[in-house]
Amino acid sequence: MRLLSRERRALGGTILRSTFLVVWLLVTLFPIYWMVVTSFKPHQEWFAWPPHWIPHHFTWNNYEEVLAVGAGGTGSKTTQLSGAQQVLTAVLPIRDSLIISVSSSTIALVLAAFLAYAISRYGTGGRNYLYSLLMVRMMPPIVLAVPLLAYFTLPWWRHYLHDSYLGLIIPYVLTTLPYAVWMMHSFIEEIPRELENAARMMGAGRVYMMRKIVLPLIGPGLAVTFIFTFILNWSEFLLAYSLAGHKLITVTVQLSQYQAADVGRLYGPQAAFGTIAIIPLVALGLAIQRHLVTGFSFGMIRR
Amino acid sequence: MAKIELEKLSKDFGRFRAVDGVDLEIQDGEFMVFVGPSGCGKTTTLNMIAGFERPSAGAVRIGGRVVNDMEPGERDLGMVFQSLALFPHMTVFDNIAFGLRVKKTGEGEVRARVQAVTATMKIAPLLSKRPGQLSGGEAQRVALARTVVNNPSAFLMDEPLSSLDAKLRVEMRTELKRLHTTLGSTFIYVTHDQAEAMTMADRIAVMKDGRVQQVGEPLDIYNDPVNMFVAGFFGVPSMNFIHGRLEARGGSLAFASASLLCPLDGKGARPDLAGRAVNLGVRPENIRIVEGGDAGSGAVNLIEPLGDETLVHIESGGNVPLITKVESTHHVRPGEKVSFEFKRGQVVLFDAGTQDRIRL
Known part of the structure; x- marks a missing residue:
């Protein structure tokens, strides 16, 4: 009898847990579902009430609009009005975001691997160095944005740092480095x-050992850290908006421009663009899925 | 081939002195075992020989040269680690070939030498496997082969058998000993297991609190310990200690405790020792249960049959029962009253204060 009640309680726990997970999954997946569905709806359906759970009139129009290269040349990614409809080209923001995110994540990763190795093996910076590093991240980004803008627009290097790749890569490396060091350290x-x-006993020097032993073993860690910093950089808005946003427009800044006084509320193109914007993240995740699993469960491997 | 000398070797970690003035000469081709409880400094000493720790004071000499400032790889030593430290991302072949490739040996020679060593170690079928796919014993052999293939002048081993189950450990013990005979190299072996030390060593260095307590051949250490620590560390079950006092009895000395009286035979009478508080040590196999035994008597309170022998615990009035080892044919029952004697010349005395050996 007692055993039965214990089993019943365990079953109850499982049901409760599963229900909670299913509900939570629905809550998190719903916006993604809604975005993807909206991206295939014509403009009459964007605001339809009751809502259309699936598009009644399926269309690729939104994608065509955001991916169309503007007639006025490729340099400007803002608006061209054609009647009531607006054409926004989104190819360049994706390209620019890719360039910025990949370069800053790569630089941060390389720096972080060496830094973390030095901290772990040589005790560089003393015992609390890792925590001090993390303190850097507790500073709100807006505190960084304004002084950086002031520096970057100084006449000597304004040309290189304001509204440019370098001008975003530098702060992105700086802001993601603490996380990357933490992850690589673990x-x-x-x-x-x-x-x-x-x-060492067999005569291997530091460099040889790094190449043959350390790097292959932290491979999954490098992959996980890369994807993590890539996500941070890809979805960064505040710095991209304040330090660039005229010549150089990132994906996040572009997304914000589908809703403005001069363009109205372009839910369809925005959803289409949002859908495109998450593709690199999903693709990256799938590509290194094997590493992700190893990476996240690294500590659980039996030695 | 190399003689390894440690001269007043010390190592401090902050204010903690892990190794304290160790002087030791390990002869060329000798199998030396460092043994002691955890924290006794044996691994730190080994790490200083290997070059992973820098001595705080003193010197390590290998083949006559001071190597304090040399990198581990420059010392011509091979090491087998407690965790074995096989590279998990490499095949067995690549693991064994690692040291040769570091030294830029030609790939043809690498292949030949790896094959030669794996043939001797009987691990040839494992070459393409990864360490994760090996059993404990196989991994052990691969780790040994990886060291042997580099032909170092001395082998350092840090508890390499501790991860194996009891049966395999005994097998590997024999195998290591055989390997030592074949290679004729110097072996320094660290363990906390007194049985490993006894069975494998040419000489044993017993360590405690960073100091070498005694160095000697296994049986000398077992039969002639210099202090209570060494006496108690070797032997299973360990030596019985009985607290008491020395008394003068008709020209010679006797040991007396609350319930025991034991005449002692010494070469010369030492009347100066009479009245001294001492601990008498006697190994279980040196206590005989006999009718009318002169050392004392007591009730049997526990019997542990081991198969070939039986351990009998006798409650004789001390703080802890005396443990004796008797033939399994010797039948006693719990609760039975028995008397016992100590084999002549097989008891040792230790000062109750310093715990150092008192020789009569």
């Missing part, structure tokens, strides 16, 4: 020091 700590000692 992966490097997982590598038993005895492995490195064994290699």
